[in-house]
Amino acid sequence: MGKHGMILFGHGARDARWKEPFARLAAKLAAARGDAGPVGLAFLELMTPDLPTAVAAQAAAGCESILVVPVFFGQGGHVRRDLPEIVARCQAAHPEVRLRCAGAVGEDDAVLDAVVRYCLAAEAAPD
Incomplete structure (x- = not known):
């Protein structure tokens, strides 16, 4: 059975600490x-690697499928428009690899519940 890669896809920022x-x-x-x-990282802009580079690396490592997980809070234009275009280019470049995209992590109720718990804990923390 082949390897199944995963790439966390974020926006990117100028500040490396992001x-x-x-x-x-x-x-x-x-x-x-x-x-x-x-498990790899990829970024839309301002940081490396970009998604085509990350997909190419996992394909070269023998992954037969790769799940791209947008680590975005919502389904904005980057997730709805830009990401599908990039994934289509990656799929064309690597037809032997099955590429799939998950929804934006912030759209999942479990993630929102975790953020609620964080906010409540922050509120209860001493100054």
Whole structure:
């Protein structure tokens, strides 16, 4: 059975520190997935790698399928318009790999529930 990669896709920013929580998330996800396949990061702009580079790396590593997970809070224009275009280009470049996209993480109720818990804990924390 082949490897199944996963790529966390974020917007990107000029400040390198912006990437830190994404790197922590990728590390936690990789640990949770074990040997299922690689977990990578990709960015729309301002940071590297971009999605075509990340997909190419996982394809070269032998992944037979790759799930792209937009780490966006909502389904804005980047997720609805830009991401499908980029994924289509990646699919054309790697027809042997099955590419899929998840919805934006912020659209999931479990993620929203986690944010609610965070907000309540922050409110209850001492100054």
